Amino acid sequence: xxxxxxxxxxxxxxxxxxxxxxxxxxxxxxxxxxxxxxxxxxxxxxxxxxxxxxxxxxxxxxxxxxxxxxxxxxxxxxxxxxxxxxxxxxxxxxxxxxxxxxxxxxxxxxx
Numbered sequence: 859x860x861x862x863x864x865x866x867x868x869x870x871x872x873x874x875x876x877x878x879x880x881x882x883x884x885x886x887x888x889x890x891x892x893x894x895x896x897x898x899x900x901x902x903x904x905x906x907x908x909x910x911x912x913x914x915x916x917x918x919x920x921x922x923x924x925x926x927x928x929x930x931x932x933x934x935x936x937x938x939x940x941x942x943x944x945x946x947x948x949x950x951x952x953x954x955x956x957x958x959x960x961x962x963x964x965x966x967x968x969x
Contacts, residue, residue, distance in 0.1 A: 873934060885918070887940020896949025905957065906950050914947020925928040
């Protein structure tokens with residue numbers, strides 16, 4: 859099921875816990891944690907600035923691009939950290955868009 863969500867689940871790129879390989883790669887694990895953190899901030903009404911969201915997205919892309927095109931292998935801890943930044947950036951950006959649309963909808967809605 860997790861593979862259907864987009865994670866390649868390559869064992870060498872996943873953490874091991876008590877001899878078992880985790881079902882998510884390190885980058886997807888970090889992205890998931892980052893998404894959860896963005897939901898928590900949204901629940902408290904905190905919206906990081908847009909530049910911070912975009913920076914997080916650029917960090918994960920840069921790590922992936924270095925690995926894909928320059929042959930610079932990324933370690934699992936680095937994948938986890940860049941996944942955190944990327945997941946947090948994407949999550950906060952999405953919640954920012956949701957809040958803008960929500961405010962626009964209610965400001966134009968005639969009841």
